[in-house]
Amino acid sequence: MAEASTKHVMDREKIGQQMYEFIRALYPICRSITGAGLRETLKQISEHIPLQISEVATGTEVFDWTVPKEWNIRDAYIKNLAGERVVDFRKSNLHVVSYSVPVRTRLPLSELKTHLFTLLDHPDWIPYRTSYYQETWGFCLRHQDLLRMKDEQYEVCIDSSLDAGHLTYGEYHLPGEEESEVLISCHTCHPSLCNDNLSGIALATFLARHLSTQPRRYSYRFLFIPGTIGSITWLSRNEDKTHRIKHGLVAACVGDPGKSTYKKSRQGDAEIDKAVTHVLKHSGQDYEIMDFSPYGYDERQYNSPGFNLPVGSLMRTPNGRYPEYHTSADNLDFVSAESLKDSYQKYLSVIQVLENNRTYINLNPKCEPQLGKRGLYRLMGGDRDTGFDQMSLLWVLNLSDGRHSLLDIAERSGYEFSVIKNAAHALCEKALLKESSGP
Numbered sequence: 475m476a477e478a479s480t481k482h483v484m485d486r487e488k489i490g491q492q493m494y495e496f497i498r499a500l501y502p503i504c505r506s507i508t509g510a511g512l513r514e515t516l517k518q519i520s521e522h523i524p525l526q527i528s529e530v531a532t533g534t535e536v537f538d539w540t541v542p543k544e545w546n547i548r549d550a551y552i553k554n555l556a557g558e559r560v561v562d563f564r565k566s567n568l569h570v571v572s573y574s575v576p577v578r579t580r581l582p583l584s585e586l587k588t589h590l591f592t593l594l595d596h597p598d599w600i601p602y603r604t605s606y607y608q609e610t611w612g613f614c615l616r617h618q619d620l621l622r623m624k625d626e627q628y629e630v631c632i633d634s635s636l637d638a639g640h641l642t643y644g645e646y647h648l649p650g651e652e653e654s655e656v657l658i659s660c661h662t663c664h665p666s667l668c669n670d671n672l673s674g675i676a677l678a679t680f681l682a683r684h685l686s687t688q689p690r691r692y693s694y695r696f697l698f699i700p701g702t703i704g705s706i707t708w709l710s711r712n713e714d715k716t717h718r719i720k721h722g723l724v725a726a727c728v729g730d731p732g733k734s735t736y737k738k739s740r741q742g743d744a745e746i747d748k749a750v751t752h753v754l755k756h757s758g759q760d761y762e763i764m765d766f767s768p769y770g771y772d773e774r775q776y777n778s779p780g781f782n783l784p785v786g787s788l789m790r791t792p793n794g795r796y797p798e799y800h801t802s803a804d805n806l807d808f809v810s811a812e813s814l815k816d817s818y819q820k821y822l823s824v825i826q827v828l829e830n831n832r833t834y835i836n837l838n839p840k841c842e843p844q845l846g847k848r849g850l851y852r853l854m855g856g857d858r859d860t861g862f863d864q865m866s867l868l869w870v871l872n873l874s875d876g877r878h879s880l881l882d883i884a885e886r887s888g889y890e891f892s893v894i895k896n897a898a899h900a901l902c903e904k905a906l907l908k909e910s911s912g913p
C-alpha cells in the first residue's frame with residue numbers, strides 16, 4: 475500500500491469507534507415506523523451524508539398496503555397508589571408497546587395485566603413489542619418488576635398520538651460511471667436497540683460517507699427506511715428505477731460479537747451472493763452462509779417475485795438467533811467498535827470485488843505467451859510489491875476467454891480476488907489481455 479494512504483489506514487482504524495459513537499448518539503431516540511423519532515434519526519444521519527428526505531402521507535396506497543397513521547409519544551407511565559412511577563417511559567422507551575393508542579385511566583391490577591408483557595426467562599430484561607396495524611396499547615417491563623406490583627389499582631398514562639401524518643424515509647444516491655446501482659438498505663424504526671437497527675444505520679452511514687470520496691464504477695443508493703412498510707413504500711414509488719439495481723445488501727445486526735452470516739438472495743447464485751461468499755471464505759474467520767427464506771428484514775420485499783432483485787443480507791448473528799434480540803439487552807454493551815469495524819471492512823471488501831469484477835479476453839490465446847520476455851516471469855513464488863504471482867497470471871490467461879469473470883477465476887483457482895485482479899491489470903499493461911463486453 476502506498477504511503478499516501480497512511481491517513482486512510484488511520485481513518486479505517488478509527489471507523490469502528492466512530493460508528494460506535496454514532497450508535498451511542500442515536501440510542502436514546504424513540505424511533506418507530508413513523509413520527510418524530512424517525513425524523514430526528516434521519517436528521518442526525520444527514521449530519522454525515524446529504525440525505526434526501528421523503529414524506530409520504532398517511533393513507534397512501536403502496537401495493538397491497540396503506541401508509542399508516544403517524545405515531546408520536548411524549549410520556550407514559552404506570553403509577554402505584556402512592557403515586558410512584560413503577561413503569562416509566564422516561565427511563566426506557568421500550569416500556570411502551572410501539573404504536574400504543576393514548577390512554578389515561580385507573581385499572582385494577584388483574585385488568586392491567588392483560589396489557590403487560592414480560593420475559594419469564596430473562597426477568598431483568600424489558601421486551602420490545604409493537605402493534606402497528608391493530609389499535610391497542612400495552613407496556614413492556616422487567617418480570618421482576620411485575621412481581622413487585624402488589625397494589626389493587628394502578629394509574630395508567632400513555633401520552634401518545636396516532637393521527638394522519640406522514641411516513642418518513644431517507645435516501646442517498648451516489649452516481650458512478652455506470653447507471654447500474656448497488657443498493658444498501660437498512661431499517662430505522664426500532665427504539666433503543668443497538669444491534670437490531672442502529673448497527674446497520676451506522677454502517678450504512680459511514681460506508682456512504684467513505685464511498686462518496688472514492689472513484690466509483692457503480693452508482694450507489696443508500697436507503698434509511700422503516701422496516702417492511704418503508705421498503706414497500708420505496709419500491710412502490712420507484713418501480714421504474716428498480717431495473718438499475720444490480721447488487722444489493724440489507725445491513726442489519728452488524729455490531730454483535732458473533733461470526734459473520736450471509737443470507738443469500740432469492741436467486742441464490744447472483745453476483746452479490748458469489749462476491750460475499752468469496753470475501754467471507756478468504757476472511758480467515760468463521761462464517762455462515764444461509765439460503766434465502768422469505769422472512770427477516772427488507773430483503774423480503776426486494777426479493778418478492780415481482781421484483782426478484784439480487785439483494786442479500788450480510789449480518790453477524792441473524793435476527794432471532796441471539797437471546798438479546800428485541801430486548802433491552804440489545805444495548806450499548808452488546809455491540810462493539812471492533813465488531814462494527816470488522817463488518818464495515820467486509821462490506822468494503824465486497825464492494826471492491828463488485829467494482830473490479832470484470833471479464834477479460836486473452837489476446838494471445840494460442841499456447842501460453844512468453845512471460846519472461848515481458849518481465850512477468852520473475853514473479854514465481856509471489857511478489858509483495860505487485861500483489862500477484864506467476865500462477866495467478868497463468869490462471870487469468872487461461873480462463874480469460876470472455877466467459878469467466880475475475881471472480882469466477884478467483885473461485886476456480888483458489889486465489890483471493892485482489893490477487894487475480896492485480897494479475898489481470900498487469901497482463902492488460904503488457905497488452906496480453908483486454909476487457910471483454912462480458913459473458
Ligand SMILES: [Zn+2]
Nearest residue numbers: 664670793800
Ligand atoms: Zn427487529
